[in-house]
Amino acid sequence: MKHILIVDDDVHIGNLLQEVLEREGYRVSRAYSGTEALLLLGSCTPDMVLLDLMLPGLSGEELLPRIGQIPVIVLSAKADTADKVGLLLGGAVDYVTKPFDLDELLARIQVHLRDRSGLPGQKTLRYRGLVLDADTHTAQAGGRQVRLTRTEYAILRLLLCNPTQVLPKSLMLDRISEDTPDCTDSSLKMHVSNLRKKLRELDARYSVEAVWGIGFRLSVESEAQGE
Amino acid sequence: MKHILIVDDDVHIGNLLQEVLEREGYRVSRAYSGTEALLLLGSCTPDMVLLDLMLPGLSGEELLPRIGQIPVIVLSAKADTADKVGLLLGGAVDYVTKPFDLDELLARIQVHLRDRSGLPGQKTLRYRGLVLDADTHTAQAGGRQVRLTRTEYAILRLLLCNPTQVLPKSLMLDRISEDTPDCTDSSLKMHVSNLRKKLRELDARYSVEAVWGIGFRLSVESEAQGE
DNA sequence: GTCCACAATCAAAATATGTTTCATATTCTA
DNA sequence: TAGAATATGAAACATATTTTGATTGTGGAC
Numbered sequence: 167m168k169h170i171l172i173v174d175d176d177v178h179i180g181n182l183l184q185e186v187l188e189r190e191g192y193r194v195s196r197a198y199s200g201t202e203a204l205l206l207l208g209s210c211t212p213d214m215v216l217l218d219l220m221l222p223g224l225s226g227e228e229l230l231p232r233i234g235q236i237p238v239i240v241l242s243a244k245a246d247t248a249d250k251v252g253l254l255l256g257g258a259v260d261y262v263t264k265p266f267d268l269d270e271l272l273a274r275i276q277v278h279l280r281d282r283s284g285l286p287g288q289k290t291l292r293y294r295g296l297v298l299d300a301d302t303h304t305a306q307a308g309g310r311q312v313r314l315t316r317t318e319y320a321i322l323r324l325l326l327c328n329p330t331q332v333l334p335k336s337l338m339l340d341r342i343s344e345d346t347p348d349c350t351d352s353s354l355k356m357h358v359s360n361l362r363k364k365l366r367e368l369d370a371r372y373s374v375e376a377v378w379g380i381g382f383r384l385s386v387e388s389e390a391q392g393e
Numbered sequence: 394m395k396h397i398l399i400v401d402d403d404v405h406i407g408n409l410l411q412e413v414l415e416r417e418g419y420r421v422s423r424a425y426s427g428t429e430a431l432l433l434l435g436s437c438t439p440d441m442v443l444l445d446l447m448l449p450g451l452s453g454e455e456l457l458p459r460i461g462q463i464p465v466i467v468l469s470a471k472a473d474t475a476d477k478v479g480l481l482l483g484g485a486v487d488y489v490t491k492p493f494d495l496d497e498l499l500a501r502i503q504v505h506l507r508d509r510s511g512l513p514g515q516k517t518l519r520y521r522g523l524v525l526d527a528d529t530h531t532a533q534a535g536g537r538q539v540r541l542t543r544t545e546y547a548i549l550r551l552l553l554c555n556p557t558q559v560l561p562k563s564l565m566l567d568r569i570s571e572d573t574p575d576c577t578d579s580s581l582k583m584h585v586s587n588l589r590k591k592l593r594e595l596d597a598r599y600s601v602e603a604v605w606g607i608g609f610r611l612s613v614e615s616e617a618q619g620e
Numbered sequence: 621g622t623c624c625a626c627a628a629t630c631a632a633a634a635t636a637t638g639t640t641t642c643a644t645a646t647t648c649t650a
Numbered sequence: 651t652a653g654a655a656t657a658t659g660a661a662a663c664a665t666a667t668t669t670t671g672a673t674t675g676t677g678g679a680c
Contacts, residue, residue: 179462247494252498260487273481288484292459295438297461304413315656330526350677353658359640376638377529378666379543470654542667543671580669586628603627605677 169193169210173203173229174218174241179264185277186268200224200375204232214279215242217258217309219249230257231383241266291326294386296372297325307369318361320345325374325384334381358382375377395506396420396437400430400456401445401468406491410443413495414502425452431459441506443468444485449580457484464505468493518553521613523599525553534596545588547572548581552601552611563607585609 170192174180184194195212197203201223203215214231219226219242230238230253237259242249250261252388259278262271291298297306303310303319314322320342324333324346335354342349358374365372375385395421401407404425411421422439428450430442431599442460446453446469455481457480464486477488483565486505489498497591516527524533530546531538541549547569551560562573569576576584585601602612 240460243431247497250501251496254497259504269478270481272475273478277481277486289433290436290457290459290461297435297438306435307680315658348658350658352660355638359638363637378626378637380530443673460650575669579671582627583629583669586630599662605626 167191167193167215169195170275171195171197171203171206171212171215173197173200173207173221173226175199175221176218179218179241185383186272190272198222200226200229203229207233207236212236214239214275216275218242218303219244219253227256233257238259239271239274239278241271291323293326293329293384294388296326296386298322305368307363307372310368312364312368314361314364315357316345317342317349317357318364321357321361321374322365325382329384330378332380332383336381338381394418394420395441396422396439397502398424398430398433398439398444400427400448400453402426402448403445406445406468408516413499425449427453427456430456434460434463439463441466441502443502444453445469446471446480453497454480454483460484465495466501466505468500470500472522482517496582504525518550520611521615523553523596525549532591533594534599537595539591539595541588541591542584544573544576544584545591546568548584548588549592549599556611559604559607559610563608565608 168191170187171342172180172183172187172194174183175198184196187194194207195210197206197386200221201219202287203217204224207291213236215236215238216237216337217226217230217233217240219240221229226240227240230240238257239260240253240258241262242262243264244250253261260274262274273342283317289300291300295307298304299306299321300323303314303316306312307320321338324338324341339349339354340352342354357374362374365374371387373385373387375383377383399407399410399421400413401410401423402425406424407425411423414421422433422437424433424463427448430444431451432449432550440461440463442466444456444460444465446467447516448456452471453467457467465484466487466489467480467485467488470491471477472490480488487501489501518525518527522534525530525531525546527550527565527618530541530543532541532549533539548565551565551568562581565579566576566581589601592601596613599613600612602610604610611614
């Protein structure tokens, strides 16, 4: 369950927002001043901050650079482009002018909360020039193209969905078994081996790295890297 | 140098955009129809797509789900909220209505090109500059990094969880036996010895101290810089 | 100081894991 | 149904890890 902090001294707007967000399934915290927000952020780390600019105490502009890694959407009545640009470059991930449409705000919140890799229903997965096509079950890179078997495709898709993580073999077997019901530990090795061979044909930069005792990870050697 | 693909059949707007983006230091490609964009995306992977909706051939709405992981900013004259929400939820990262302010567009582009990947993994244990990564089973300190075996990892994790306490060997054997079922008292010594060696390589400040007759404790010499 | 029990390290054997190749079974497709 | 594509299992090999035993070092009791 995602956690959103609303920083706004306007009780009316704040209440409305909180109600709508909670109905959408978010956990909501409130802060009514910049200083209060700062205090709260000291003790907890929400997944997103909705920030009004006109705040008592510490203004939104002053608070923004002190928020750090958490994505911030600025809500403000100021429609001036210079303000917008300043805040966007200053760390905000979006700027919505009041009065705003609630559905649009919810959509924009979702954009910044969604994991960039985890969109279902996409036809292609990409990472560093490597393209996996769901329609044709092929992998492409630098113009070249190879066909993948069902299992190879499942493995590569799993790796591309978590391109930096090490995936334990047990987890891979779990996820892959949806496509190929009985795939044992030893045959997984086979498929990984075959996948490696095909990736090598495609572009030697790509490979499946084994992390001893744990599982596998996609590895891309970052040389030259045009696409 | 970041690479941006402009998909717009309006030559005038496209030229203007290209000019401005190139002046900002981006590499720009152009596509004048949905199908052309698709072709281009087959052979290269830009860092961002600016997508007009009204396109000959394949419309922007149809193209969007086939773009995959690349962040897409939709540029459109349609100001209808339902359209906006649909596209944002459908994979676009932003929606800018024409006519747009160039500075604001540039700022929004920058927001979505900003590197969000630098977030440190959450699966880490830290103590006094020593970082243990669960994902890769590595220990890091001061830039350096060493790989740990399963048992070494289990031992170091145990020590890092109780960084000031002395852990009796019997207890360590208990906890470690989950990972390595048969680890006797004498082989534990071996693993501790190996771990010590690796920690020494990492940073001589860290070591595993033996408490005579009882067990082991993590020891960090607090000289010079602590982090 | 000497002795003893515990601790640390080394080297080598034993075990586990990872990679590839090959042969065989199964499924798919024409 | 035949032939191709795909999946599986076993074997052979390479590599990493764990265990074991021998050896040396160290603290503490007497």
